[in-house]
Amino acid sequence: MAAVGLKTTQYSLLANVARGALPVAELAERLGMERTTLTRNLKPLADAGWVATRPGADSRQRIVTITESGQVKLGEAYLVWCGAQQAFEQLVGRDAVRALHTQLETTLVQLTPLIEDLNHAHPD
Template identity: 60%
Template sequence: MPRPSPQPLEKPLGCTCFKLRKLTRAMSRLYDQHLAQAGLKTTQYSVLVNAARAALPVADMADLLGLDRTTLTRNLKPLIESGWVVLKSGSDSRQRIVTITAAGRRKVEQAYVAWRAAQTAFEQLMGREAVRSLHRQLDTTMLHLTPLLKEASDA
C-alpha cells in the first residue's frame, strides 16, 4: 500500500533560535554595561541573586538557572575567589551547597542599583506593557518547551 505523500511544509518564518540568541546577546551587553559598574557580569549577578534567595545544592542551582553543572561550576569559580559565595558540604559528603557570604550580600545590594538601571532603560525603551507581555510570552514558551526538551533527552 503506498504511503500518503506528506503535506508540503510552509516556508519557515525564520530561525527562531538565531533570533533569540541574537536578542540574548544584545540584552546581555546592555546589562553587562550597567553591571560593570559593580564589577560583575550578568551571569555572575544572576548566580549571586539566586544564591541570596536560598542556599541550594549545585545541581539544583544549575537547574534553576537553566545551566549544566559544569557551566555553573565555571561561573562559581570567580565568585568563590572573590569571597562572595562558598560551597558548603551537604548531607551527602559529595554534595556541595552554593551559599552566599555577607560580602556576597553586600555585592548584590551594590549591583542591584546597576541591574535596576539596565532594567529601567529597557522598560523605558520598550514600554512597561510590552516588557510585561514579553515576560508572559517567554514564560509560556518555557512552559511548553520544557516537556519537549525532556522528551528529547529521554529518547
C-alpha cells in the same frame, strides 16, 4: 552590570544562590544547567569571595551559600539592574515590556518539557 563588576549571568547566579543554601546538583537542576557548567560559573564568584561552598551531609556533596560580601555585591547590582530596567521601559514603553515578559514566560513554559527531556536523556 559592569559598574559593579558582575556580568548579567553572574548577577542571576548570585541572586539564585541568595535564595538559600543548596547543594550544587540541586542548584544546577533549578537553573537548568549541568553541574560542571554551574561549577565553572561559580568559580569567579567564589574567587571574588561572593559565594562559598561547604561540605554537605555526604562527603561528595557541596552546599553553595552566599557570603556577606556577596550580599553587599548583590545589593549594589540590584540597584544597577533596577536602573537598567527603568531605562529600558522608558525607551520601549511599559506596554512593550509587558508584552515581552508575557512572550518570554509563554516560551519558557513551552520549552520546559523539552529541556527536561534533554536533561534526562543526557545527565551529567
